[in-house]
Amino acid sequence: MLRFPCRPRRFTLRARLTLIYGGLFLVAGVVLLGVTYALFTHQLSQPGHKFLARTELPGTRSEPPGTGTDASAGLGKQKDIVVFTRSGDVFRGAEAVARMEQEQAALREAATTSLLAQGGIALVIVGGASAGFGWLVAGRVLAPLHRVTDTARRIADARVADRGLHERIALRGPVDEVKDLADTFDTMVERLDRSFDGQRRFVANASHELRTPLTLGRALVEVAMHRRTASPDVKQLGENLLEINSRHERLINGLLLLADSENELTDRRPVDLADVVEHVVAQTAPEAKKSGIAVRHTAGEAPTTGDALLLERLVHNVVENGIRHNTGDGGWVRITSRTRDGDLVEIEVSNTGPVVPPYDIPALFEPFRRLGADRLVTAKGAGLGLSIVRSVTRAHAGEVTARPREGGGLVVTVSLPLSTRDRVLVPD
Template identity: 65%
Template sequence: MTTPTLTTPTLRSRLTLVYGTLFFVAGLTLLGVTYVLFNQQLEQKTVSIIVRGGGPGSLDTDTGSLDGDKAMNWMKQQQSLLRGAATTSLLTQGAIALVVVGGAASGVGWLVAGRVLTPLRQVTETARRIAAAPVAERGLHERIALNGPADEVKELADTFDTMVERLDHSFDGQRRFVANASHELRTPLTLNRALVELAMHRRTASADVKQLGESLLEINARHERLISGLLLLARAEHEIGDRSPVDLADVVSHVVAQATAEATESKITLHEAAGPAPTSGDALLLERLVHNLVENGIRHNIDDGTGWVRAVSRIAYDGRVEVEVSNTGPAVPPYEIPTLFKPFRRLGPERVVTAKSAGLGLSIVRSIALAHGGEVSARPREGGGLIVTATLPSQSPAHH
């Protein structure tokens, strides 16, 4: 959402400029019409001169009166002086009055425009808060609820509220469906695993039955991971309400220690650079965030024994904290990176039923980061692999 800058006048300023310009144009028009009518009145005015005695061009010294052509010239001079003085007075005082009243009108127009646009500002501020919400669930609960006459602005606000309400119901329904479906699917999968294990461990079980059982257990385990990922994704979509202090350095060290066995089995070397990175949130979800990043780096790597994964925690230059996980691996096209954060998106041979990954790892990372008021970004590493960075708000040690 864009905000007005110094080079872009606000709507209130433009309305005030329109009000002031219209007033000045109307005032100048009125002043011009008054000037024209005033001149017409002066030209139509007749002056009666009483000529007393004497010949043409003579002056009666006793009475000081003029006669003939001199009287007419004197009358024209007086008329010219009167017109000049009246015109100057009209234009000068009229211009001063126009400027004063025009300035007052512009000020009144500014106040009126501000009052008229107050409901629109309320709509804009509400929309900005919803857009800035770290997760949709919290932001979509907010409404404008504009009070006022049933005009165009009220209609706009009510329409916006209706749209947000429908989106809120849609998001809630989707999350409930995922959570309920995941819970309902867990029970039969647990039962299936128990039955398969029971059949495999019978004394009379043949080698073919045991091999089939191992395949079924592998598929069953993948489905369990998928359902667990869906539950975690549904949980991470909600904003974290109960926060506690967490140092991501401890989380990185713990996750790297846990992932050492899998990395060794995959012939991947783990590197750790756990610097202080204090934040606040749900410790289990933050552990899952780092775990998914490290696990993703191990599983999507090279298998010639030279692969590595590096996990780093630190304080970023802007004061926030970061967890960065980089790894060797196949080259990833830049245009593929945005799709990696979408659910069930995998690259290359991972798009198969028996794949170890459920395609939710980075989606869960992104959801957890957003729920904590942070963000996740990724970029290709030169030579192959990825560099994924999760950025979260910081918490000073004084808050611990």
């Protein structure tokens, strides 16, 4: 199984919503506590609510100090005030008034402290409970969005762009903004799926339809060339036409193979890439000898599963590309198959050849893209070799990469999943 880089952790929308809920609740609680404190202190400061505990001596009038006809009378009455404490102490007159004011200030301070301390503790407890409740509510609200994200990620991570387009979210529930988003996403994916499917059918049908006239044209040219009365000019023209016809046939075969390799594999069978390498080297030996290219190979065990014919075409195209885009006499192509990391098998093909700029490498895997002089119509290939390699690799849940070789040429590496029965655990 191929490894992908892990996404960095992020501050999720659920966490942000929870902080917003909790923050708003705490702000509202602080404001409420402040208003309560202000009202409480205002009520305590009202003269009518002061509590003055007093004891009157016999013969005195039952009126608070300072309610006489003048201030001196009020001051006189303070001498009649007696305060008893629980410890047995007795205070009289001004000392008693001071004692009562001291007790009143202590009572006010204790009440204020109790309000702030206990109110703050209650606010923190309820604020934490509200944040937890907000976390649960945010999770329920965002659950449909997670479903949309998971579906979109599976489609985006598909090896072939159109391989995961058959998936749909099909969200159920009340008609709201999230359901509208899911339904719009499903409509978009459905249109893309139809577009890709129509494109594949068009390529396959057009290629099949073009095969018949090409076959007929080749037959007519061969008949004309082999007539006894055919002149040398006619024979030379026939050879040129056959060469053009052969190029068109290769192009159509490549298009058919490309369309077929982009279909999902339904039947996978065990394949050892070492056997495929041996077979492809034997197949390409005549062309390599004719071009003066030495082909070297190291066929190590590389068991995988898939379509044997497609995997053979994959290796054949990479090797053929290395032979055709080489330096000529004295050049070489090296093919290696091996197992890597306990869960992958690799085919690596390196060759001598012209220097390839790194920025041109991605274009090599696009259909009909060649470099330099190979863009000519008379080129040997159809311009689909590495495109087919990429499609076959993706159909087998693999990955293909290329990099310039020092001194010229390319190093193409194809990684495929190791066969399940041959997979081994590699310690960390």
